[in-house]
Every structure is written in structure tokens, then in C-alpha cells.
Amino acid sequence: MESPCVCPDCPRETFAFSIFYHDNARMAAMATPPTVLLICGMISARVDLFAQTAEELERLFGPVEIRSDVMPFDFTHYYDRQMGSPLWRQFVSFAQPITGDALAAAKRATNELEEQFAQRLQAPDAPARPINLDPGYVDLSKLVLASCKDFSHRVYLGGGVFGEITLMYHKDRWDALGWTFPDYASGRYHGFLSAVRARLRQRGGRAC
Secondary structure (H helix, E strand, O other): OOOOOOOOOOHHHHHHHHHHHHHHOOOOOOOOOOEEEEEEEEEEOOOOHHHHHHHHHHHHHOOEEEEOOOEEOOOOOOOHHHHOOOOEEEEEEEEEEEEHHHHHHHHHHHHHHHHHHHHHOOOOOOOOOOOEEEEEEEOOOEEEEEEOOOOOOOEEEEOOEEEEEEEEEEOOEEEEOOOOOHHHHOOOOHHHHHHHHHHHHHOOOOOO
């Protein structure tokens, strides 16, 4: 097809663009987004807080469906000063499917819950941040995490929250990206994530 002329008021311009848009570039129709499963990572020096925190999370997001093992959080010492050491990690996933646009509200809710725990557990020898909560979601093709910090690989979701594709699922495995945190890239959490993905697939989830 002949390229449209760029001259002002050229009679060929409207005709050429009309052919292009009608034949080759119909606007994509709006579609219902695929459902995803919400997860939340918990980090604490107190393993006993995980069960209590999971109960609080259930009040926010509904029943917990899958729990990971409790694992060492030892890929970084970034949080030691405010949280203590050694640190431990556990993940939970929730039974109720959501759409991805609910992640921003989930992050704001978990931030508020963190603050409640910090106030409730105040003591002279207690860490300033007794629990760290990291919500995200799993769909059939990726893991997305929420953050309140902007960066070049994150997109704004609204309400002060950004989203990051942390892992991609391809050819039956989880693949790290250039910015993926070392603990997520290590494979340590892949068993939990695959179990969540399998549960979503059983419920008829679809890839984007």
C-alpha cells in the first residue's frame, strides 16, 4: 500500500490512512482481565509472628490456601538493623482470585498492618519493624510484586504503589530478569510459586 502523504491538505492523506486503519490496524477490543492469585511474603526475626500475621491477612484478603515452608532470609543483611537477625521468610497465598488492579490496594493494606504490628509490639529491646510484608500476585505467565519505590523497571499502579514483574514463567520454569532480587532468582521460592500457579490453572486461569 502506498504510504500516506505528509503534505498539509493533501487529498491522498485521508484516503491512505482510511485504508490503513480499516484493513490493517483495527483497535483491540477491551477484554476482561485474567484472574490472578494474591500472595504475600512475610519476613521477621520472630517465626512465631507468621501464624499471627497470616490470621490478620485472612481478615483482609480471605482464607489462606497455601503456605510455604519457613525459610532463612539470608541473601541480604539490608533489613537487619531495623528487624534484627537472623531473619526468616514465609509465603502465603489466598484462595479468592482477584484481578491484577487490586494489587495497589493490597499493598496499602499490608503497609497499614505492618504499622499496627510495630505499634503493638513496641518495647525497649524490640526491633522497630517486627514484620515485613510483601504482597504480589501470580498468574500463569509471571510473578508481580508491589513496591512503594519507583525504579526504571516498575510501573505506577496508583495510590503510591508500583508494580514489578519479578519472575516470568516460560517453558515450565521460572526465569529471573535483570532486576530480580537474588532470593527470588535463586529458585528457593519456585516450589511455592508453582503450587500457586497450579491452583490458579485448576480454576481455569489463562495466560495473557
